[in-house]
Amino acid sequence: MELYDALCSELAREKYLVSYYDEFIKTAPKGYLVVRERETGSTFYWAYPNGKDGSYKQLNITDQDDLVAQLVKKMIGSKVIAMSKKNIKYMEKLKNNFCDISAKEILKKCPDKYQDAALVLRQQNVENRMLQPYSMAPYDPEVHVHETDCGIMVRSKGEQILCNTFTAYGIPFHYEEEFIYDGEGPRIYSDFRILLPAEVFWILEHLGLLSDLDYCIRNANKLNIYQKNKMIIGENLILTMDDYNENISSSIIIKIIERDILPALNGVRVSKELISAANVQRPRR
Numbered sequence: 001m002e003l004y005d006a007l008c009s010e011l012a013r014e015k016y017l018v019s020y021y022d023e024f025i026k027t028a029p030k031g032y033l034v035v036r037e038r039e040t041g042s043t044f045y046w047a048y049p050n051g052k053d054g055s056y057k058q059l060n061i062t063d064q065d066d067l068v069a070q071l072v073k074k075m076i077g078s079k080v081i082a083m084s085k086k087n088i089k090y091m092e093k094l095k096n097n098f099c100d101i102s103a104k105e106i107l108k109k110c111p112d113k114y115q116d117a118a119l120v121l122r123q124q125n126v127e128n129r130m131l132q133p134y135s136m137a138p139y140d141p142e143v144h145v146h147e148t149d150c151g152i153m154v155r156s157k158g159e160q161i162l163c164n165t166f167t168a169y170g171i172p173f174h175y176e177e178e179f180i181y182d183g184e185g186p187r188i189y190s191d192f193r194i195l196l197p198a199e200v201f202w203i204l205e206h207l208g209l210l211s212d213l214d215y216c217i218r219n220a221n222k223l224n225i226y227q228k229n230k231m232i233i234g235e236n237l238i239l240t241m242d243d244y245n246e247n248i249s250s251s252i253i254i255k256i257i258e259r260d261i262l263p264a265l266n267g268v269r270v271s272k273e274l275i276s277a278a279n280v281q282r283p284r285r
Contacts (some may be wrong), residue, residue, distance in 0.1 A: 023076030033071035137176035139281035170269030
């Protein structure tokens with residue numbers, strides 16, 4: 001849908017331009033700008049209507065920068081309007097006849113049995129990836145002190161609420177999986193790696209101790225590494241945080257899940273048992 005979204009965005013932009021310049025031209029000075037080149041440089045004249053006979057008078061406005069600027073803008077606006085109206089005509093036609101050929105949209109037009117088969121494949125893909133071994137942050141009983149409904153021990157109450165809510169919704173995830181990235185730098189572990197169909201994943205980072213300067217610096221560096229490796233906040237990187245009382249809102253988590261994560265999972269759900277089996281914590285050796 002990227003092409004369709006880009007088309008809609010450009011259509012809206014050009015409609016705005018037409019509206020904007022229409023309004024500007026209504027209040028702009030009558031007439032137009034005349035430019036004459038002389039040995040001493042350019043000279044600007046304002047050609048303005050002379051009565052009702054359709055003739056124009058010209059006034060030297062070389063020293064009137066504001067008036068010159070308005071007349072230039074008026075000229076540009078008239079050209080933008082003409083070009084945009086032509087573009088809008090063609091874009092409206094394309095938009096009304098556009099066919100999305102993504103697999104998701106094609107499946108919607110197929111019989112239910114094909115959609116069911118596609119869901120089975122998506123489910124198998126995610127479940128297989130859930131059970132693949134991965135590099136996990138070592139378990140530390142002095143740090144991982146909060147037990148979750150699926151048996152994972154996490155670092156904070158915020159992570160505990162996130163983990164329990166993910167488990168209740170059947171969201172497939174790995175807890176504290178190492179994020180492998182290009183270049184040199186420290187090892188970093190993602191709070192939650194959410195596994196989506198088609199080998200796609202999102203990362204959710206929960207920011208808890210924002211009152212701790214060292215914690216903030218570490219997480220700023222971590223976010224910088226994500227950014228350099230194509231993890232974009234609001235796209236495939238989700239951030240949650242505690243409030244000033246070190247609490248996290250369950251309603252916000254549920255909103256993120258229902259608005260963003262569930263549609264991306266496209267019907268895939270996993271059991272609590274699978275989540276537990278996929279996230280076996282081991283102490284540092």
